[in-house]
Amino acid sequence: MAFVAGATLVWLMVSVILSVAMRNAGIQPFAWLFTSAEYGILYMTMLGAPWLVREKGHVHIELVTAALPDGARAVVSRTVAFACVVVSAILAWKGAELMLTNIERADYDVRAYYYPRWLLTVTFPLCFGMMAFEFSRFVFGEKLMHSGEAGIHE
Template sequence: MKAVRLFLCGLARANDIAVFAMAGLAGLVLVATFLAIIVDVLMRNLGLASPSWTSALSEYAMLVATMGAAPLLIRERRHVWVEFIESFTGPRFQRRLAVLVVLLCVGICAVMAWFSIVMALDSAARAEVDIRSIILPRWFLYAVLAVGFTLCATEFGRFILRREDMYEKGPVEPGAT
């Protein structure tokens, strides 16, 4: 029993590290995109040839930033929730609805992660590349989706395992498991 508990604690810690690492990556990517756009605009205004990769980098960055930030947004309960239903239902129905929504979210994220993994492996096996102004292995794009959706599924799943209400907007401390 103690070995199982240690394993689960280690797994939770690894998940925490992955969630915060992806959020950090999302932040870095946004800063890099911001700087690339500034350089691009400055170069154009100075009459110089601007980098051709700025547009492609920005598109890739939006994917990485979105999938990197999503798990932390879920953990901190900053995801979208339509409160209209709560306004005319009782606490019992709200709790049942919350469980149903969380299970649906876990399922959708798991399916999306699965398909992303399959697509990443298929793209890697075929050695496909995404060619724009820069060349990027296509598997990377699917891998970002796979990691992001997997972490989103685990974050939604934590609400069920801990019997937490995912709609309470109380502050969640970083690193709390």
């Protein structure tokens, strides 16, 4: 999923360059070019999110956890990770309901072309479910989500 998200980022770059070049040449860009970039932003965000959770690449603030002793930091970190599991699981559940509703109603996104809406909303249960799984690794695994080191570490 992270590879597809990365490839989508490349497509976004290409589609923007093509669109701008066509406009500068006085040519109307293809309608599907803009639409595919919109879809790409959703796919890139959703498909890349579980990988970011696994690699602890998502944004979180270590200011409070850095000030805590190790035991308290572990409790706070696992509690935050558990809350993330709950929220991700709820969003996966509601996303599945939305996707099934889109399938049941045969909903289409109609702009440049007819695109089955469930192909967009399928990312919600899939990706939020994977994020719930990845966050649960920080609840039950030996590694904590928070390192306890405030500041930028790269």
